Amino acid sequence: MLVFDENAELKPNLATAWTYNSDNTVLNLKLRSGVKFTDGTPFDGAAVKANLEHLKAGKGQNAYMADSISSVDVVSPTEVNLNLTAPDPGLVFYLGVVGGAMASPAAETSPEIATTPVGSGPYKLDKSATTLGSQYTYTRNLDYWNKDAFPYDKIVVKPISDATARLNALKSGQVDSGLIEAKSVKEAEASRLNIINPPIDWRGLFIADREGKTVPALGDVRVRRAINLAIDGGALLKSLQLGQGEVTDQIFNKKSQAYVSDLDNKYRFDVDAAKKLMQEAGYADGFEVLMPDLAGFPDVTPILEQQLSAINIKVKWQKVSADSTISALLSGKFPMFFFSLGSQSAWQDIQKVALPTSPWNPAKVNNAELNALVQAARVAKPGDEQNRAMQAVNTWLVDNAWFAPLYRSNIIIASSVKTNVTPQPWNAVPWIRNYRPAS
Amino acid sequence: MINFLARRLLSGVVLILVITTITYALIYSNAANAARNILGESATAADVAAKAKELGLDRPLHVQYLDWLSNAIHGDFGVSWFTNEPVSSLLANRLPVTLSIVIFAVLMTAFVSAVLGVTAAVRGGWVDRLLQVVSVIGFSLPNFWVALVLVVLLAVVVPIFPATGYVPATESLSGWFLALILPVTALVLGGIASAAQQIRGAVIDVLDMDYVRTLRARGLSSTSVLLKHVLRNAAPPALTILSLQFIALLGGAVVIERVFAIPGMGTLTINSSLQGDIPALMGVVVALVILVVIVNLVIDLANGWINPKARLQ
Numbered sequence: 215m216l217v218f219d220e221n222a223e224l225k226p227n228l229a230t231a232w233t234y235n236s237d238n239t240v241l242n243l244k245l246r247s248g249v250k251f252t253d254g255t256p257f258d259g260a261a262v263k264a265n266l267e268h269l270k271a272g273k274g275q276n277a278y279m280a281d282s283i284s285s286v287d288v289v290s291p292t293e294v295n296l297n298l299t300a301p302d303p304g305l306v307f308y309l310g311v312v313g314g315a316m317a318s319p320a321a322e323t324s325p326e327i328a329t330t331p332v333g334s335g336p337y338k339l340d341k342s343a344t345t346l347g348s349q350y351t352y353t354r355n356l357d358y359w360n361k362d363a364f365p366y367d368k369i370v371v372k373p374i375s376d377a378t379a380r381l382n383a384l385k386s387g388q389v390d391s392g393l394i395e396a397k398s399v400k401e402a403e404a405s406r407l408n409i410i411n412p413p414i415d416w417r418g419l420f421i422a423d424r425e426g427k428t429v430p431a432l433g434d435v436r437v438r439r440a441i442n443l444a445i446d447g448g449a450l451l452k453s454l455q456l457g458q459g460e461v462t463d464q465i466f467n468k469k470s471q472a473y474v475s476d477l478d479n480k481y482r483f484d485v486d487a488a489k490k491l492m493q494e495a496g497y498a499d500g501f502e503v504l505m506p507d508l509a510g511f512p513d514v515t516p517i518l519e520q521q522l523s524a525i526n527i528k529v530k531w532q533k534v535s536a537d538s539t540i541s542a543l544l545s546g547k548f549p550m551f552f553f554s555l556g557s558q559s560a561w562q563d564i565q566k567v568a569l570p571t572s573p574w575n576p577a578k579v580n581n582a583e584l585n586a587l588v589q590a591a592r593v594a595k596p597g598d599e600q601n602r603a604m605q606a607v608n609t610w611l612v613d614n615a616w617f618a619p620l621y622r623s624n625i626i627i628a629s630s631v632k633t634n635v636t637p638q639p640w641n642a643v644p645w646i647r648n649y650r651p652a653s
Numbered sequence: 654m655i656n657f658l659a660r661r662l663l664s665g666v667v668l669i670l671v672i673t674t675i676t677y678a679l680i681y682s683n684a685a686n687a688a689r690n691i692l693g694e695s696a697t698a699a700d701v702a703a704k705a706k707e708l709g710l711d712r713p714l715h716v717q718y719l720d721w722l723s724n725a726i727h728g729d730f731g732v733s734w735f736t737n738e739p740v741s742s743l744l745a746n747r748l749p750v751t752l753s754i755v756i757f758a759v760l761m762t763a764f765v766s767a768v769l770g771v772t773a774a775v776r777g778g779w780v781d782r783l784l785q786v787v788s789v790i791g792f793s794l795p796n797f798w799v800a801l802v803l804v805v806l807l808a809v810v811v812p813i814f815p816a817t818g819y820v821p822a823t824e825s826l827s828g829w830f831l832a833l834i835l836p837v838t839a840l841v842l843g844g845i846a847s848a849a850q851q852i853r854g855a856v857i858d859v860l861d862m863d864y865v866r867t868l869r870a871r872g873l874s875s876t877s878v879l880l881k882h883v884l885r886n887a888a889p890p891a892l893t894i895l896s897l898q899f900i901a902l903l904g905g906a907v908v909i910e911r912v913f914a915i916p917g918m919g920t921l922t923i924n925s926s927l928q929g930d931i932p933a934l935m936g937v938v939v940a941l942v943i944l945v946v947i948v949n950l951v952i953d954l955a956n957g958w959i960n961p962k963a964r965l966q
Binding site: 385574 | 686689690691692693694695696697700703704736737738743746747801804805808809812815816817818819821911912913914915916920921923924926927928929
C-alpha cells in the first residue's frame, strides 16, 4: 500500500495519500485507480478491506499489524477508511511492509495461493522455471503501473542457507547479490565484490526480571546500570563481529523516531564505576543468575561470563536448542539473557518490548511511569510531538536500564560489480526495488 | 525365495513402525515450541495456545501418533507447518535430488573401488602398497573439506562446474551432470577408499582358496578364473559393503547438500529440525527408513541371486 524509501521516508504506492482524523482513530487512504491483480481482478477499496480483514483473522505471524483495525469502510472504489480501536502510531509503517501487501481477493481462498501468489506487483512467479526450495523465478508483470522503478525483466531468487555456499555462489558469479558473514568481508573484497553494511539488529542483554521477582538484585536500578557499565560492548563488537557494527546503549535504530544520539554512549565501559554501584545497592559480593546458553551465540557465553564475574555476578548457564530459542526466552524463565533483536519503527519496537503485554517483556513488568509515557506516545500528533514522545520512552528505558545493549550489528550485503544495491532501512535484505544494474 | 522375500518385507514394516514411533515420541518433546516458532516472536501467549490447539498439539501423544499413522498409511503425511506445502510433495521434490546424488555416488564407488581393489589384489607389489597409501589418505579427508577445496579450485578459480545448486535431469542432462560431479566426488572419496580395501581383502581371500588353485591347474586362463569364479565368490561381502556405503552416503549427503546448496533431503532434514517442523521431519524419517529397507532388500536379493548359498540362510 505504502513504501519506504532508502531514507525511511514513507511514500505513496497503491495508496496515493493517507490522512488521520483529529484524534488519530480513523486513517483515510486514497487508492490508485486502474490497477489490476495478475489474475485480472481490479484493485479497489473492496480488495483492501478483504486483505486487511484476512490478515487480522488469519492469526498468522503478522496478524498483529492489523490488530488496531476494528473495521474497514469502503467509501468508494478509490477510498477506504480504517477505523481503529485506539491510535496506532505503527499502522502506516505496517502498511509499508507486510501489513500492506495486497493479494487478489478472488484467489485468497484458493488452496493454490500458498505456492502461487496472485498480487499486484511488478513481477509474476514463473512456475515453470521455479523449483520449490531451490530457485524462484519472477518475470515482469507487463501490466504493472510503475514499471520504470524496476529495471530487471527477470529476477531469480535462490535460497542458500549456508554462508560459505552463499559466498562461493557470489564469487563464482552464480548470484549477483547476497548476505555474507563479517569474517568473509576481506575474502569478498579480494574477489572484487562490492560490500555495503548497514547496522540492523541490536545485540545485548535483556535484563528481563526488572522487578526482581526471581533475582531480587535485578530489581535495583543501580545493579542494572552496573551491568551496563561492566560489559565492554566495543571489545565484543571487535572480537565477535570483527568491528562490523557500532556501539550503543539504546535499543532503537538510527532511523527511528525514538533515536536519541546521546544515548549511544550513556554507559561507557567502566568496571570500577560498576563495582561502586553494586556496593551502593548492597550487592558488592554479587549474586547468581540463570542465563540461557543459546545455540546461535556459542562465542558470546564465555565472554559474558567473564565480564559479569568482574562485578561478582556468577552466571549459571542452561543449554537451549535452536528450535526452542524464542519460546525459552519469552517464557519468563530466564531473568537475564543475551539476544539479537531487530529494531524497526519506534512504535513497533515499543509494542514489542515495553508494554506489560509485550512478548519481549517476558516477566510482564508493569510500570506506571513507563505506561504513561507510552500512552502519551500513542496519542501524540504525528510529527515533532510524536517524535518527542517516542524519545521520552527511549530515554526512560535507557535510564532505567531495562536492557544492556552492546552494539548494533551490521548486516553485510555483497554484490557483483554488475549490480548496485541500496540498503533498505529496517530490513536485513534490500527490497527488489533497491537493486539496479551498475551501468 | 518368496518366503525369504516375505520375511524381509515383514521385518521392514516392523522396522518402519518401530522407528517412526520412537522418532515421534522423541520430537514430540519439543512440539510445545512449534506453535511459537510458527507464529513468531510478536504473537501473544493466547495466540500461541490457540495455534497449538489448531495443530492438535493439546491432545495426548498416542492419539496424535495414531492419527498421524493412519493418515500416513493412506499416503497423507500432512502439511508442512512452515511452508504450507503438503509433505508428500516436499518429499517428491527432494527425494529425487538426494537419490540422484547417492545413486551416482554408489555407482562411482562400486566401479572405482572394484577396479582399484581387484587390481591391488591381483597385481600385489607396489601397486598394492600404493593403493593402501592412497586409501588411507582418501579415508582420512573429511568430505566437507574435500567439497570446499573442489569448489574453490573447480568452480571459483577455474569455473568449470557450478559452485552451488541443482539442475533436474529433465531440464538439462548436461546441467544435471555438471551440478552433481563436485558433490558426488567429494562424497565418495572416503567410501571408495574403504570399499576398495574390502574388495581387495575379499579377492585375496578367494584367490588363496584351494578350488582356485585347482581351476588354474586344470589350465583355465587367469582372466577366466578371476571373472567367472573369484569375483562371483568375492561379490557378497563387497555388495554388503556397498549397501552400508549407500546408507553412509545418505548421511554424508546431508552435509554435502548444505555445502553445495542443493535442495535435497539433507537440506529438508536440517531446516525442518531447526524449525521444529514435525510433519516434514516425520516425512523425512519415513522416506529414509523405507529407502534403507529397500536397499537392504535389494542387496539381499542380489546376494541370493549371485550366491545360492545365501538364499538358504
